[in-house]
Amino acid sequence: MKKAIIGFLVLGIIVSSIYLFVPEKNNFQDQNSISDSDIEKFIDERGIEPLAIEKRNGLVYILEEGSKYTLYKSKEELSSAYTGWSNSTPQALSIGMSGGDNAHVYIIINDKKLINQGDSIEVTFSDESKVTKDVNGETGFIFFHESNEAPRLTGQWSVKIFDKGGEVIYQRELS
Secondary structure (H helix, E strand, O other), X not given: OHHXXXXXXXXXXXXXXXXXXXXXXXXHHHHOOOOHHXXXXXXXXXXXXXXXXXXXXXXXXEEEOOEEEEEEEEOOEEXXXXXXXXXXXXXXXXXXXXXXXXXXXEEEEOOHHHHHHOOEEEEEOOOOOEEEEEOOOOOEEEEEOOOOXXXXXXXXXXEEEEOOOOOEEEEEEEO
16 A cells, blocks of 8 residues: 555656656747847857848848858847858859758858849759749858758749749759
């Protein structure tokens, strides 16, 4: 009888501990969300000139010429991961991709003609799904596949830029 009572007490303590110390999923996400003021402060402190900023699944991606930052919160502290590259032989577009849980393609338009004449830019993933964004004189873009799966960035995929008439003014196949 004593063993049964002690067993129930221990089980009760374990269950209570789970409810007291494990936050609900929504509360955890709220605690770790990155505010616009966090982003502005990060950009100001580092002197970043962002070409694109995207929020996705509790992370923030900041694209600038020659680099990309990924911001995340760890125990309420803002942290970042940095990826840099060299553009020693400038091309019309600088294109990169990143795998993992938030697989994405990042593109910088380097050609002034494409910036001025481009109306929209489209990425077609290997499964033929497409993501399109307006150019509007912008130079940096970050594209996420709707399913958020890294394999969508494998195989053949393409980038197209269209003018206001819907004509393709730039196309590049990648693999």
